[in-house]
Amino acid sequence: GASLELVAEMKGHTDRVWCAAWNPSGQLLATCSGDKTIRIWGPEGDQWVCKGTIEEVHTRTIRSIAWSPCGRYLASASFDATTAIWACHSGEWECVATLEGHENEVKCVAWDASGTLLATCSRDKSVWVWQASEDHEYECLSVLHDHSQDVKAVKWHPQKQLLFSASYDDTIKIWSEGQDGDGEWECVQSLSGHDTTVWSLAFHPSTQLFASSSADLTVKLWQRQDAPKGSVCEDRWVAHSTLSGHHSRCIFSVDFSSQGYLASGAADDSICIYAESANRDPALPPGSIAPYEIILKLNSAHSSDVNCVSWNPQQPSILASVSDDMSVKIWRFTSP
């Protein structure tokens, strides 16, 4: 059967670890914490070590981090209401820009595939779209107010300039630049289905499917369809399937590997891995994705809540997880 084997456990953070992000080459893992620091981890021989610590810019919890697609920059979102952009110069990390505007806690930051757009979201219920320039000037293009409660996560489509957000208002909203060409963004779709807060979003490598995880103890899959002619956005997203009964507490994080395996991490301390069902319904159209089924559940993956799971973008068998237990773990996944 499938297995998840512990490769390394890294200690150093002094408070809960919220988020883990691999750089695009898969050589470095960045993590951020309630201890107000970012740590950069990497292998040295057969050991995983802390290669750097970024501190003393954010004054409160650092909730989320994201690498730019070129791998040269790191963005960090903090409860101090700011988002910082970091650049690495000969091993030293330097803050090159601070994005201000949110009224309170910034909960997530995400770069689009081109590296020119950045999205942030906050407890202030808004989603901001920023445009980056070469000299680290960040201009706010749009402030989006359609969510009625705090926005927990933002995620860009892996190829298109299409933004997805997940909220405490139980919905997922999809945003696109309007057709007027005035640079204003608008909500093109709102997806309901989760019974309570949606915490996390992840795209299937085919980009035809994305997953959402919720405090309602389910993971939902949503699939792409062609939108009717004349729509602002050529994509229309509809419910695909629901994974339930696997976690007993809030599911904070989901991520797809480049091979299409789905991982989830939850407040029940466990990690689950799912794969596309082998028993494909013959009635499914060719090329479409079958429902997923669980292939592995690792109880007590951590000794407290699992806050984030993240697959290595280059080594599809390597998974990172972070927890309230302050540790960062690297796992090797073996498929059945």
Added chain:
Amino acid sequence: MSELINPNPVVYNVADIKREARNPQDETDEDVVDEFDNFEIFDLLRNINDPEHPLTLEQLNVAQLKHITVDNQNSLITVTFTPTIPHCSMATLIGLSMRVKLLRSLPSRFKVDIRITPGTHASEAAVNKQLNDKERVAAALENAHLLDVVNRCISNTDR
């Protein structure tokens, strides 16, 4: 002075709640795991101060022994509390104080759910959602003013 939310709360006689004596042999045997029970959880919560009155949550019947369950095997604790009036705007603060008190007193393996006793508050669902969203709780506790209020509610509550 600002107006009180509930100027005349009902004050209850504090019952003399005592736990049944443990097996004395267990108390001295190092191999017996000292499990938590609802008496211990109640002991942690009963003396929390009401944010409005110089009274404890036990005296106001907000916290009650029968509204606490402990599942040691799965490290789960459930606490429900009863606001004194259905429109009590202090409900979130009371729940947050209970959460912080338990967070500081219990081993980290415990998962704690804190909810309003069903049917006793107008905004029951909204308050429950907020109290059990750990990101909102973490952010609230980084707010110096709010933390100060919570600390006052839970000061001198170990008696």
